[in-house]
Amino acid sequence: MEYQALYRAFRPQKFEDVVGQKHVTKTLKNAIIRNKESHAYLFSGPRGTGKTSIAKIFAKALNCNFGTDGEPCNECDICMSITEGSANDVIEIDAASNNGVDEIRNLREKVKYAPSETRYKVYIIDEVHMLTTGAFNALLKTLEEPPGHAIFILATTEPHKIPATIISRAQRFDFKSIEMREITERLKYVAESETLEYEEEAIEYIARASEGGMRDALSIMDQVIAYSNDVITLDDAIMITGGIKSEELNTWLKMIDQRDSRQAFIRYHQFIEEGKDPTRLVHELVYYIRDIILMKHEGDIDEDTAFVHTEDKMLYEMIDVLNDAMVMMRFSVNTSVHLEVVIVKLIQVLNRNDQANVPQAVDLSHIEQRLAEIDKKLADQPKDTPRTQTAEPPRKTSNQMAKGFSLRQIEKVLDHANKDDLVKLKDDWPKVYQHVEEKGYHALRSLIKDSEPVAASDTHVLLKFQSDLHSDLINKDEKKRKELEEVIPSIIGKDVKVVGVPDSSWLQVRHDYIQEKKSNRKKEGPEASITKEKKPSDVAKEIFGDDIVETR
Known part of the structure; x- marks a missing residue:
C-alpha cells in the first residue's frame, strides 16, 4: 500500500477521535441521539481544526444503521463508503473551484431526488465563502425550504464573507484553535x-x-x-x-538589549545565510519576549537572560512592534528588510524609555537654587525694615533653614533669574543626568533623580527636589554639589552654583519673594519709576516663565 501523509492516515473517524472542539462534537452527537438534526450547519474556524473531518463523521453518524450513542460504527458498507469518498449520497463540493451560479443551480436540481442508499443526502460545501453573489442567491432558496432528506454542511475559514441571510438559515458552530x-x-x-x-x-x-x-x-x-x-x-x-534555538535567540536579543545594533545585524544576516525564515524569526521573538515576561512575574528567570532588567511596559511595546511587523510582512515581497527595521525599532524603544526616565531624575534641581535666593533676601530684609515688619521674615528663615535650604541663597538666584537660561537648562537637563551616569557618580545620580530646574541665571541654578532630604543634602554636602557643578558647564556652557529647595516649600517661597518685590516697589516710590509699570505677575513671568506663573 502506498504511503499516506500523517494528517490523512490519522484523520479522526469518530467524534471521540477529534482533538479539541468538544463543544461541537457533543452538540452533534446529542442531536443524532435525540433525532433533532437541523437541515443546515455552518462550520467556521481556522484551517486544520477539524471542520471537514467532523462534517464527514456527522454524515456517517446520520446514515449509519449500527451506530451507538451518536457515533458511527465505521464497519458497515455505508460508513466505509463515506470514509473512502465513494458514497453517492454524500457529496463534497469545493466552492473554490465550483463557485458559479450554474453549479449551484445543478445542485438545486439534484437535491430534490431522494437518496439511493442512505437515509440522508449530505452536501458538504467546503470554502463556501468563495461562492459568487449569484451562487449564494441560488443556494438561498434551497436552504430556506430544503427537502426533508437533505442536509447541508457549509465549511469556511472566513465567515464574515458569507451573507447574513445564509448564516441565519443554518446552525453555526465556531471552531477554535486547538490547545x-x-x-x-x-x-x-x-x-x-x-x-x-x-x-x-x-x-x-x-x-x-x-x-x-x-x-x-x-x-x-x-x-x-x-x-x-x-x-x-x-x-x-x-x-x-526555519526557526531558531532558544539559546541562540537569547544571545541575539542580548545584543539588542545592549543596544549593539552592528552585532545584532551581523548575527541576523548569519541566520538568513543559514536559511532561517524571517517570518518565523518574528514569531519566535514574540514567543520569547512573552516567556521573559511570564518568567519575570513568576520570579523564575536567570540573570543571563535578555531583558531581565527591562521594564514590562517596554517589553509590551516591543511586542507591539513585532506584531506590526508581522502584519506588514504578509504583504511584502522582501520580508528580510522588515526584520532589519524591527531590530532598529526595538533598540529605539529601549533608548526612548531610557530618555523618558532621565527627566524624572532631574526634575527637582531648579527649586533649590530659587530657595537659596529667597533665603538671602529675607535674611537681608531686617536691616532696612522696621521691627514690626521684619519680625516675621527671620522666623521664616529659621524654619526654612531647618528644612534644609537658605532663603538668602535662593534670593541670589531669583534676583538675576531669567526665562532664557531656565528654558535652556530644562531642555538640556536630561543630558546632565546622562553625563552624571556616564561619569559613574552613582550616589549623585540617585540624589538628583527627582530634581527639576525651576530658576536659572548666568551664575546660579535653583533645583527643586521632591524629597526634603535630597534638597538638604545638595545644599550641605559640598562634595556632591561640586560634582554636579562640574558636570553642568560641559552641557550648558556656563559655570554655575547649585542651590536646592524642597518641593514642599517652593510655592510658598516663590509667593513670598514676589510679594516682597511688590512691596519694595511701593516703598521706593518715584525712584522705582523704571520698573513701576511692571505688574508683579510680569516680573514673576520673567523669572519663572509663562508656563509656571498663573495670574488670578
Whole structure:
C-alpha cells in the first residue's frame, strides 16, 4: 500500500477521535441521539481544526444503521463508503473551484431526488465563502425550504464573507484553535503508533509552530520524520520550520538589549545565510519576549537572560512592534528588510524609555537654587525694615533653614533669574543626568533623580527636589554639589552654583519673594519709576516663565 501523509492516515473517524472542539462534537452527537438534526450547519474556524473531518463523521453518524450513542460504527458498507469518498449520497463540493451560479443551480436540481442508499443526502460545501453573489442567491432558496432528506454542511475559514441571510438559515458552530497541550498529546500518540523515537522538546516545538492547527502539526511532523530518518529531534524540527534555538535567540536579543545594533545585524544576516525564515524569526521573538515576561512575574528567570532588567511596559511595546511587523510582512515581497527595521525599532524603544526616565531624575534641581535666593533676601530684609515688619521674615528663615535650604541663597538666584537660561537648562537637563551616569557618580545620580530646574541665571541654578532630604543634602554636602557643578558647564556652557529647595516649600517661597518685590516697589516710590509699570505677575513671568506663573 502506498504511503499516506500523517494528517490523512490519522484523520479522526469518530467524534471521540477529534482533538479539541468538544463543544461541537457533543452538540452533534446529542442531536443524532435525540433525532433533532437541523437541515443546515455552518462550520467556521481556522484551517486544520477539524471542520471537514467532523462534517464527514456527522454524515456517517446520520446514515449509519449500527451506530451507538451518536457515533458511527465505521464497519458497515455505508460508513466505509463515506470514509473512502465513494458514497453517492454524500457529496463534497469545493466552492473554490465550483463557485458559479450554474453549479449551484445543478445542485438545486439534484437535491430534490431522494437518496439511493442512505437515509440522508449530505452536501458538504467546503470554502463556501468563495461562492459568487449569484451562487449564494441560488443556494438561498434551497436552504430556506430544503427537502426533508437533505442536509447541508457549509465549511469556511472566513465567515464574515458569507451573507447574513445564509448564516441565519443554518446552525453555526465556531471552531477554535486547538490547545497546544492537546496537539502535543496527539503528536505523541501518532509517534508511538508509528513506533517513532522522539524528543519531548521537539514535539512541543512542533505543536507551538502549528499555531493551533492539528493538520499543520501533523504535516510538520511528517517533514521532520522524512528529514531525520524516523527520529524526531528538536534540531531537526527547528531546521524544517526555519526557526531558531532558544539559546541562540537569547544571545541575539542580548545584543539588542545592549543596544549593539552592528552585532545584532551581523548575527541576523548569519541566520538568513543559514536559511532561517524571517517570518518565523518574528514569531519566535514574540514567543520569547512573552516567556521573559511570564518568567519575570513568576520570579523564575536567570540573570543571563535578555531583558531581565527591562521594564514590562517596554517589553509590551516591543511586542507591539513585532506584531506590526508581522502584519506588514504578509504583504511584502522582501520580508528580510522588515526584520532589519524591527531590530532598529526595538533598540529605539529601549533608548526612548531610557530618555523618558532621565527627566524624572532631574526634575527637582531648579527649586533649590530659587530657595537659596529667597533665603538671602529675607535674611537681608531686617536691616532696612522696621521691627514690626521684619519680625516675621527671620522666623521664616529659621524654619526654612531647618528644612534644609537658605532663603538668602535662593534670593541670589531669583534676583538675576531669567526665562532664557531656565528654558535652556530644562531642555538640556536630561543630558546632565546622562553625563552624571556616564561619569559613574552613582550616589549623585540617585540624589538628583527627582530634581527639576525651576530658576536659572548666568551664575546660579535653583533645583527643586521632591524629597526634603535630597534638597538638604545638595545644599550641605559640598562634595556632591561640586560634582554636579562640574558636570553642568560641559552641557550648558556656563559655570554655575547649585542651590536646592524642597518641593514642599517652593510655592510658598516663590509667593513670598514676589510679594516682597511688590512691596519694595511701593516703598521706593518715584525712584522705582523704571520698573513701576511692571505688574508683579510680569516680573514673576520673567523669572519663572509663562508656563509656571498663573495670574488670578
